[in-house]
Amino acid sequence: MGETTNDSDRGISRRALFIGGAAAAVGTAVLARDELARLWWRTPGVEKPRKEGEVDFGGAHWVAASSANWRRADRPDDFGIDRVIIHVTQGSFKSAVKVFQDPGHGAAAHYIVGKDGRITQMIRELDVAFHAGNREFNERSVGIEHEGFVDRPQDFTDAMYEASARLTARICARYDISIDREHIIGHVEVPGTDHTDPGPHWDWGRYIPLVRAAAKRDAERTADPSTGPSTGPSGGATAASKSTPAAERDA
Numbered sequence: 001m002g003e004t005t006n007d008s009d010r011g012i013s014r015r016a017l018f019i020g021g022a023a024a025a026v027g028t029a030v031l032a033r034d035e036l037a038r039l040w041w042r043t044p045g046v047e048k049p050r051k052e053g054e055v056d057f058g059g060a061h062w063v064a065a066s067s068a069n070w071r072r073a074d075r076p077d078d079f080g081i082d083r084v085i086i087h088v089t090q091g092s093f094k095s096a097v098k099v100f101q102d103p104g105h106g107a108a109a110h111y112i113v114g115k116d117g118r119i120t121q122m123i124r125e126l127d128v129a130f131h132a133g134n135r136e137f138n139e140r141s142v143g144i145e146h147e148g149f150v151d152r153p154q155d156f157t158d159a160m161y162e163a164s165a166r167l168t169a170r171i172c173a174r175y176d177i178s179i180d181r182e183h184i185i186g187h188v189e190v191p192g193t194d195h196t197d198p199g200p201h202w203d204w205g206r207y208i209p210l211v212r213a214a215a216k217r218d219a220e221r222t223a224d225p226s227t228g229p230s231t232g233p234s235g236g237a238t239a240a241s242k243s244t245p246a247a248e249r250d251a
């Protein structure tokens, strides 16, 4: 063919290439973005970013538990979280921190709440803490220890109830857990446990309304619809069969 045709052909093909290429590039970018948003956290080997010392509850102070006392996970994407489990340490705040740092202890909870209302986080909510003495309940729950002894009602102070209720309210909001006694349970209620904590002096009739009140305050504070909903549940646990190298004892 002639020169004009050649030019014309080249022009068309170049234009077609440009349009096609641009469309392909845009398509790929959109697809990639959507895929990333949807699949990023579920891709094997890709975990949520973590920062040293980061806490899940704003008011908590971070002290890392021994890695022997918990199992790395990527909750709520690998395991859904639908329970908060209440414990009592049977000892001081300091001794609880110490044993959770001890690799030989084989158990630890995510949080410890002190009589003075201070909160220490020792395991990320992303991870499975060995606190319930029941693998399934460990995987589906966040464990909160409270300083004191089950037979000493005076250990359960106003400051402790208030701080713990604020913490539990946030956990329930994060994972869309109902604030009731079916979902906020004592260690004693975990199937198969021989632990009795938090014991008969833990005042559930007081605690649950405190959690509800804290949740209401949080909801009112964050009522601005432009902020959007917080991260909801991931649609239930996928029951990924991960190995459990360490014993999951009770805390």
Ligand SMILES: [Zn+2]
Pocket: 086, 087, 088, 131, 187, 195, 197, 250, 251
């Ligand atoms: Zn316990």
